[in-house]
Each structure stands twice: as C-alpha cells, then as structure tokens.
Amino acid sequence: MDTEELSEVLQAADLSFYQADAYVTLLELGSASATEISRASDVPDARIYDVLRDLDERGFVELYEQDTFQARPTDPETVVSELTDRATRFEDAAAEIRERYEQPTLDANTVSIVKRFDTVLEAAREFIAEAETQVHATLTPEQFAALREDLAAAKGNGVTVNVTLLASDDEEIPKATEFDGVATAVHRRPRPSPFIVTTDLRRTAFASNPAAVEDYGMILENRSFTYVFFWHFLIFMWLPWPVLYAEARDVTPKRYADVRRFLIEYHEPIQAGATVAVEITGRDTESNQNVTVSGTVVDTESGAEAASEIDSQLLRLTGTSKIVVEDDEGRHTVGGWGATYEDIEAKQITVTSADVGDTAVDFTEGPGSVTQASGPE
Numbered sequence: 001m002d003t004e005e006l007s008e009v010l011q012a013a014d015l016s017f018y019q020a021d022a023y024v025t026l027l028e029l030g031s032a033s034a035t036e037i038s039r040a041s042d043v044p045d046a047r048i049y050d051v052l053r054d055l056d057e058r059g060f061v062e063l064y065e066q067d068t069f070q071a072r073p074t075d076p077e078t079v080v081s082e083l084t085d086r087a088t089r090f091e092d093a094a095a096e097i098r099e100r101y102e103q104p105t106l107d108a109n110t111v112s113i114v115k116r117f118d119t120v121l122e123a124a125r126e127f128i129a130e131a132e133t134q135v136h137a138t139l140t141p142e143q144f145a146a147l148r149e150d151l152a153a154a155k156g157n158g159v160t161v162n163v164t165l166l167a168s169d170d171e172e173i174p175k176a177t178e179f180d181g182v183a184t185a186v187h188r189r190p191r192p193s194p195f196i197v198t199t200d201l202r203r204t205a206f207a208s209n210p211a212a213v214e215d216y217g218m219i220l221e222n223r224s225f226t227y228v229f230f231w232h233f234l235i236f237m238w239l240p241w242p243v244l245y246a247e248a249r250d251v252t253p254k255r256y257a258d259v260r261r262f263l264i265e266y267h268e269p270i271q272a273g274a275t276v277a278v279e280i281t282g283r284d285t286e287s288n289q290n291v292t293v294s295g296t297v298v299d300t301e302s303g304a305e306a307a308s309e310i311d312s313q314l315l316r317l318t319g320t321s322k323i324v325v326e327d328d329e330g331r332h333t334v335g336g337w338g339a340t341y342e343d344i345e346a347k348q349i350t351v352t353s354a355d356v357g358d359t360a361v362d363f364t365e366g367p368g369s370v371t372q373a374s375g376p377e
Contacts, residue, residue, distance in 0.1 A: 037071065059079070124197040140191070176245050187241040259321050279350045295328075
C-alpha cells in the first residue's frame with residue numbers, strides 16, 4: 001500500500017485530509033517539529049498546530065516540548081486497535097446487507113416478533129375490537145377475564161366468538177352464565193397451550209405457552225399466515241375437546257369467514273332438511289368483482305370420502321367444501337378461500353335466519369333480534 005492509499009484509508013477512518021497527511025508524514029519522519037512536518041506534508045503552517053493537537057487527542061501522536069514544539073507517533077497498537085474495530089464493523093455491516101438483500105420481502109406491518117406478553121395482549125384487544133366476522137381464541141381463565149369486555153363488545157356487534165378455555169380439571173373456571181353475551185361457544189382443553197387470538201382470517205396475536213423453551217410473541221396481519229393459525233385452532237384447539245358452553249344454533253346470528261367453519265355447524269342440519277338463509281359477501285371467481293348474494297342454502301358438500309365411512313369432523317375438514325345458495329336469479333356455488341371452480345369465493349357468511357326444527361329465527365333486523373315461530377307450516 002503506497003503513501004497516498006494509506007492516507008485515503010485513514011480518511012475513511014474519519015481522519016481529515018490534513019490529519020491523515022500529517023500522521024503519515026510523521027510515521028516516515030519518526031519524530032519532528034511542527035515546522036518540519038508542515039514542510040514535508042501538504043498541511044499549511046497556519047493549520048499544523050491544530051492538526052497535531054487533534055491527532056494527540058485521538059491518541060495517534062504524542063506532543064512534547066524540546067526547544068521547539070515536537071511530535072512523534074504513539075504506539076501503533078492504539079491506532080491498529082481502532083482500525084481493526086472499524087474493519088470488523090464494516091465486515092459485519094457488509095454481511096448484514098447481504099443477508100437482508102437475500103431475505104424475502106415482507107411488508108413491515110405483516111409480522112412482528114415481540115418479547116412482552118402485554119404487547120401481544122394489546123394487539124389481541126385491537127384485533128377483537130376491529131373484528132367484523134369471527135374471533136377464535138385460546139385463553140386461560142385469567143386471560144378470558146382480561147379480554148371478557150372486549151369479546152362481549154365484539155359479540156354485541158354480531159361477531160361469532162369461539163373460545164377454547166385452557167384449564168385443568170382442578171382449576172376454577174367461569175360459570176356458564178359468564179359466557180352469555182360474551183361467547184358463541186366455549187370448549188375446554190387442558191393446559192399448557194399457546195395464547196392465540198385470530199380474527200376474520202386476517203389477523204393473529206400469538207404467544208408461546210409457559211412450558212416453551214423460547215419466550216416470545218408474534219403479531220400477524222396477513223391472511224396466509226393467519227389461515228395456518230386458524231387451522232391449528234380448529235384441529236388441535238377446538239374440535240377434539242368437549243363443549244363447555246354453546247348457544248343454540250338457531251338463536252344467535254352468526255358470521256363466518258370460512259365455508260368449512262360454517263359447515264361444521266350446519267352441514268348435517270341442512271342435509272336433514274333444515275332451512276338456513278345466508279348472506280354471502282365475496283368475490284366472483286370469473287369476473288374477480290366483489291359480490292353479495294342472499295338466499296337459502298339448498299345443498300352442501302363437506303369432507304373427504306373417508307369422512308362418510310368414519311364419523312370424524314377432522315376428516316371432513318380435509319375434503320372439498322362448498323355450499324349451494326339459491327336466490328331469485330338461480331343457484332350459486334360458494335367455496336372458501338382460494339375458490340376456483342365455484343362461482344363465488346366467500347369472504348363472509350352471515351346466517352340471517354335458521355329453521356332447524358320448532359324455532360325459526362330471523363336475524364335481518366340486526367344482532368339479537370329474535371322472532372319465535374312454530375316451524376314450517
């Protein structure tokens with residue numbers, strides 16, 4: 001490395017041009033007066049004293065008096081250590097730039113990793129407050145108590161609220177009356193399990209369970225990721241566990257963001273002759289335009305072929321699922337997320353009325369509006 005290149009490297013290490021020039025000159029001279037250094041370098045006489053004092057403060061040179069104002073380089077280990085630290089930081093920065101460039105791009109609002117559970121809980125409150133269709137949650141009794149008012153507000157807005165209560169047999173749990181007006185249905189599962197709140201198949205708040213090795217939380221605002229948590233909830237946190245509380249199917253307006261979730265509750269009654277009216281909000285798969293269809297469900301298809309031979313709700317989830325809705329214009333096939341062969345991809349299914357026996361309920365007047373009837377004439 002020649003003198004000019006060494007000077008340029010020192011300038012990259014935050015030395016000024018004059019400081020780098022004076023220091024390299026002093027390395028060659030060994031020890032010299034300020035005047036000698038100025039003459040041997042490009043540093044003007046008027047600047048040499050200030051330049052040398054700056055180098056002294058940084059530990060590059062040592063100043064002393066000997067008839068005249070003298071300077072000499074300090075032990076190079078001081079300078080070498082600083083340059084080595086800077087080189088390491090530059091190498092680390094280069095590696096980080098390469099890693100970030102190669103990582104897949106995610107929207108800043110898509111995924112957040114957090115350390116504090118309070119942050120996850122606040123995100124869950126926000127998601128519940130803004131839910132329009134459904135809330136699925138796995139909660140301990142303490143967490144249920146913390147979110148009870150938020151869940152009740154969502155339920156009051158017509159949102160379907162399904163809760164899996166994480167409680168062992170010896171734990172005290174809320175009475176059934178405490179679920180009235182708060183949850184649509186509650187199942188019970190032993191601990192330990194993660195804290196999960198998913199809303200509208202779009203947003204998820206997650207925290208690992210207390211037995212986990214790593215303590216962290218995730219906040220997701222992404223439909224693809226949330227769909228994974230939704231399936232996890234259904235398969236591991238919901239269907240296998242006993243019912244602790246459930247409103248009557250024909251008493252409360254319900255909204256669903258997924259066809260399979262709707263069919264879990266209504267497939268068998270519809271196949272048995274129940275009359276269920278729905279409003280479907282979704283996407284026309286041919287034109288890709290938003291559509292709304294209101295009518296009666298006249299047919300359903302739910303589950304794999306094996307599900308007809310084995311009584312299993314889990315198997316039923318794995319097969320093709322769709323419903324057929326009839327209105328004044330004809331019949332429309334309705335599928336779930338990513339529907340291709342059906343007429344409509346459902347984004348929200350609202351049960352507006354249901355006649356599953358002796359009680360007919362009309363929900364068109366809004367959440368909580370119940371009209372008793374004696375059944376079909």
